[in-house]
Amino acid sequence: MSEVPAWIQILQALLTPAIALAVGVIAYRQWRTAHEKVMLDLFEKRFEVFMSVREIVSKGGIRRLFRDPGLPNEVVARGRFLFDEDVTAQLQEVHRLCGQVETGSTTASGELYDLFPSIMAKMDPYMRMTHKRNTMREWLLERNRIRLSYADEKQQ
Template identity: 30%
Template sequence: MVTKTAPPSTSSAGSAPQPGSIPATPAVQRFDLPPPAPGTSSSHPLVLQIEKTPDPDGLQIFTAITTCVLTALAGLIAWRQWRTSHDTLRFSLFQKRFEIYDATRIFIGDIVMSGNTSKEGTAKFLTATLGTRWLFNEKLASYMQELYDQAQLLEAKRLEIEDEDHDVERGKLRVQATNLVNYFVDQQKALNDRFKSHMPTIGA
């Protein structure tokens, strides 16, 4: 007798697999996209494409800003160079003018202290003030000449006092010499005011 074995029953879709059995692989459904229409891009409409498109307005703005920044930077550098050169020239002028001022101050101070002039002091004064006309102006150059003339007059009065034998005349000469010394005292007080307006301020 032939025994018919019943075919193995398949488990329902929701039943758990039996121990030792290999689970069935679920079927994969494939969805094929339809081909692109003739004359269109090969990329499918559902595929996102990111393309870089030129932005002429943005490029012009960037170029303009860059040009402005570079121009401003170049202008700042040029201004700093001019400022440095300007201050250097003013400082050089200040030094040369101060040498004349200092020589004049020493010359007047020596006369006030001693009541007379000296050949050495007069020679130093003349040498130091030779450039007054070009470094200052004609007015101050004339003032330097006036100081020299008054100093020479004072020296002449001192020599006359030494040579004068008459007391009366000698007294008159001494008064004149004293007046000349007082002239230099007044110049000593006013010297700063005469030079102040001609001395350049550094960094101005």
């Protein structure tokens, strides 16, 4: 019988963990890509709601000027699944003011305009795309900085 050289046995032993590590890296990268796509899709849906609110405010809440007369209803319906209660309450207020504009209120259009900066401020945290792609080195440096922040004495 011929014996297999030691270096080949070592390579055979290291091949399985190397393949497992490569598969793990590929799986992680695919998960990151899918996660970023979900975040982008969510941003796009939220941005559509924001642009619809902007259209409502810019046209003074007058339904006949909208691209779709049911726009205030759609904004509330879509917004309730994309935002928390704070933004949803503001969207319902926009809907209420649009109804008042239709019934002839002279102050509702101005209230709608005055409400817009507050809506923008509440939507702002939802509209930020704060995900930045870190390299492995940046990630390790950040983790080390966090670890060092827990130390009693300053480490070098």
